[in-house]
Amino acid sequence: MKRLFDPRSVAVIGASSNPAKIGTRVVANILGGGYHGDVYPINPRGGEILGCTAYPSIEAVEGEVDLAIISIPAAGVLAAIDACGLKGVGHAVVLTSGFSEIGKSEEERQIVEAAKAHGMRILGPNVFGIFSAAASLDATFGPGGIRPGHVAIVSQSGALGIAMIGKTAAESVGLSALVSVGNKSDLDESDLLEYLVDDEGTSVILLYIEGVKGGERLVRTLSKVTERKPVVVIKSGRSTRGAMAAASHTGSLAGADAVFDDLMRQCGVLRATSVQEAFNWVRFLSTAPAPSGTEAVIVTNGGGIGVLATDACEAYDVKLYDDQTVLKETFSGVMPTFGSSKNPVDLTGGASAEDYERALDAVLEEERMDAAIALYCETATADADRFDALLRDLYGRFRDRKPIVFSLFGGASIDRVIRSLRADGVPVFGDVYEAVSPLGALYRSWRGQGREPEEIPEASLDVEAVRSILVTAGAEGRGFLLADEAARVAEELDLPLPASAVARSLEEAVEKASRIGYPVAMKIVSKDVVHKSDAGGVALDLEDETEVVDAYQAILRNCRAYKPTATIEGVEIAEMVRPGIETIVGARRDPSFGPVVMFGLGGIYVEVMKDVAFRAAPVGPRTAREMIASIRSYPLLLGVRGESRKDTDPVAGVIERIGHLVTACPEITDIEINPLVVYDQEDGIRAVDVRILFDPPKGVKRG
């Protein structure tokens, strides 16, 4: 990757004497950006381009070429890649559009194959280029003038990436790298992240993602990167329509947003909702000192705005320093007598700039207070210019010692102060929520970095036993397991199922029901009847022998009428499960992220409220427990209104085991345990229904 980010020489294939051509713009940016290596414009006509000797072909270049930027029409790209490969080029950045994003996937595959044959890597196609501060290299067709710094941006969107050049300059965000991944035919975010995590010039990484390819690797890579550096992600396609637009824009698969959101949290990635929020975060994260604790103090001259900031702290999980004795001591000599030293520290509207400065100085000098949130409402007592100088001085004195954010509220003169301070990199905002949000991001990232990575214990599962059940079912042309087969898998998973037995006659039904104990449930057993309830093949809460006899006859009658050709193997008699809290535990093979586990509360919680949590599998006990605690309806499992706490540990065990199974058995596409009934602590769980879908071995039609 060094040849991509710190190349000794760059060729631009498709540079031209026409200054409007994209290739020529790239050469102009390389020269204008101060790159010290060799630059070789390539054009069949040769001659000179922007003062550099142009070569008719890459073969004609005498020296070695580390990096080639390809800016010629799609039809010529394959031949150009071949020529680069023969020349020994390390990386080719293909700007050209017109590949998989418009359905030309085969053409894209061919260029990757050709590059691979020569051991060359490809960035793109369909990209705007690359900027790397390590080499002072701006090999993009952006507006130029990239401000160097410590934020690396990796963008799937070309246009947004290019626009970020201007935006970062305007927002005083300095860049260590700006890379466009486009169609990700070869190099993708994971490859770039693996380089950037070790890049000393990069302290924060911002990813803009539209669709995920290679999600399993991305999750593994991100988890490692966030142990060392903050990663902020913006992903478009949150809404259903947005996801469709993203898929058609880049030709990549847009994963379900809920899965993406949860998996990013699992990896310790900070997901921003807007580009502006992401900028606010990365700018703050790249300049703020490492926190020494997480208890902030709000200093304000307005009570209302102080309350708003308190709300914002709760929303962004920023704790407020709460030792009232220390607060009183700290502020007693530095604030008006009518002010309040409770946190928010309210200096009131009469506070002068000097009062304000003294109070902030006190917070920033006090070791027990970890960060300052400084709020100011415009009043007649402190003039804006005086304020500009005051905040600049405060920030200058403390910026390396403690995280500080400012929020100023007022008219045109306050706006002017905000603009002038922001231009100099001071974290000042107009809105209180905007000010607190980067502090929340800093703390989340810091907590994540201080956390021990979870060791995932080996699973004690007989995967081969499960696989043989799948093979037998697959040989019958089915892509799902029958109840007895699923029960055998459940046994391997240590899942407590209700006691059950299959009856093949009326007499057997009565005998088995009395052995299991009333009340019982009855269900048809037939591989030809998949939707048992729809077929009238289920009867619940049967209290005695008479009800069992009636139900047995009704079930057979209904199912024969529903599907006369169905082979009926019998009727399952099962223990009627006592009511408890109904949950759903599932696992599936996600098209973007591979094996994923899911947990939620059953019924309306999952259907209406979509209150479910996802994690990339396999998961260890800590992640399984966190997953359970992360759903909104978790308080129901903790016990509300005098109910006792529910037995969630065995649920975590089930999540772990099915995560291992779906990882070890790639044939399984879906497992759903629904409902998994959870009882009071020590009373355990019961899995009422287990559905397993799988991909039958090739050549066998799915049932």
Ligand code: ACO
């Ligand atoms: N080797 C060297 N030079 C070549 C070759 C070759 N194999 N083939 C052609 N050239 C020359 C051409 O003769 C021309 O030079 P000239 O002006 O002296 O005649 C030059 O290379 C460029 O070729 P053109 O045919 O003029 O192509 P043009 O520059 O108009 O377009 C481009 C090429 C920019 C790659 C275009 O095909 C394209 O894909 N545009 C979209 C780029 C894009 O948007 N990328 C996506 C991400 S960024 C975003 O979304 C904002």
